[in-house]
Amino acid sequence: MDDRAGEPREVDLSTPNVARMYDYYLGGKDNFAADREAAEKALEFAPQIRLAAQQNRAFMGRAVRHLAETGTRQFLDVGTGLPTQNNVHEVAQRVAPDARVVYVDNDPVVLTHGRAILGGAQNVDIVQADMRHPEEILDDPEVRKRLDFDQPIAILLLAIVHFLPDTDDPEAVVARFRDALPPGGHLVLSHVCGDALPESVPGVTEVYRHSTMPIVARTPDRIRGFFGDLELLEPGVVNVAQWRPDSVETRRIADKYRRPYFLAGVARKA
Ligand SMILES: C[S@@+](CC[C@H](N)C(=O)[O-])C[C@H]1O[C@@H](n2cnc3c(N)ncnc32)[C@H](O)[C@@H]1O
Numbered sequence: 469m470d471d472r473a474g475e476p477r478e479v480d481l482s483t484p485n486v487a488r489m490y491d492y493y494l495g496g497k498d499n500f501a502a503d504r505e506a507a508e509k510a511l512e513f514a515p516q517i518r519l520a521a522q523q524n525r526a527f528m529g530r531a532v533r534h535l536a537e538t539g540t541r542q543f544l545d546v547g548t549g550l551p552t553q554n555n556v557h558e559v560a561q562r563v564a565p566d567a568r569v570v571y572v573d574n575d576p577v578v579l580t581h582g583r584a585i586l587g588g589a590q591n592v593d594i595v596q597a598d599m600r601h602p603e604e605i606l607d608d609p610e611v612r613k614r615l616d617f618d619q620p621i622a623i624l625l626l627a628i629v630h631f632l633p634d635t636d637d638p639e640a641v642v643a644r645f646r647d648a649l650p651p652g653g654h655l656v657l658s659h660v661c662g663d664a665l666p667e668s669v670p671g672v673t674e675v676y677r678h679s680t681m682p683i684v685a686r687t688p689d690r691i692r693g694f695f696g697d698l699e700l701l702e703p704g705v706v707n708v709a710q711w712r713p714d715s716v717e718t719r720r721i722a723d724k725y726r727r728p729y730f731l732a733g734v735a736r737k738a
Contacts, residue, residue: 513671547628
């Protein structure tokens with residue numbers, strides 16, 4: 469049972485794995501029957517999950533590109549997930565080839581794939597650690613070797629905080645990451661919000677209860693609260709597609725889905 473709280477210990481193909489379910493929503497191939505079955509069940513309750521996952525990735529790309537274009541050269545991506553297209557280092561290094569990235573995840577499956585696929589990348593490390601213990605990440609020798617917390621840095625907590633139940637005190641965990649930011653550093657965060665389709669929440673929650681990690685949809689107020697007293701960049705905490713859409717298609721989705729379903733924001737420490 470402890471494994472469901474966030475510390476999967478070995479590769480288990482029979483338990484739906486949240487990273488592989490997400491890979492399935494994104495159209496990836498790194499998933500197995502149990503993952504696909506669970507993902508399909510979740511999609512029956514909330515068909516918009518697939519679009520939300522794709523739009524979350526697209527938000528990540530726009531946010532990282534913006535930060536790289538405005539001078540950020542260091543990225544700590546906690547809860548990185550299985551490598552897919554437009555990974556953080558690819559987006560950042562397209563703008564700034566010297567950008568440095570450390571990926572963190574607590575799932576050995578992610579680490580194995582990550583090391584295989586990202587192994588040859590320049591200025592990139594991948595570290596196994598648990599977000600619920602921020603000091604272990606912030607004080608990790610590999611993290612400290614690659615990233616200088618006295619220089620502008622972005623901490624990415626994308627589609628991960630909803631895997632922390634309230635008993636893990638997600639507000640305190642995120643606050644610790646905010647505290648680690650230097651002036652000029654940024655927090656980028658996205659989080660599932662059930663307000664657009666409240667009737668889907670119990671079903672989706674139940675599906676994830678049988679996966680490697682439970683999921684908790686939270687209210688817009690609580691999600692905004694994760695940014696603390698940092699300065700939110702425009703347009704604030706909005707649906708992922710509404711954060712600076714850069715294509716006709718994303719603008720169309722942003723206009724079509726206005727009620728909160730997957731909120732995201734980027735905030736700066738003054
Ligand atoms: C849905 S994926 C998100 C991937 C990527 N951040 C994105 O937004 O596209 C969530 C990832 O968070 C990881 N994760 C969940 N809880 C975690 C924890 N307590 N510590 C570290 N990683 C965690 C999972 O293993 C999974 O790979």
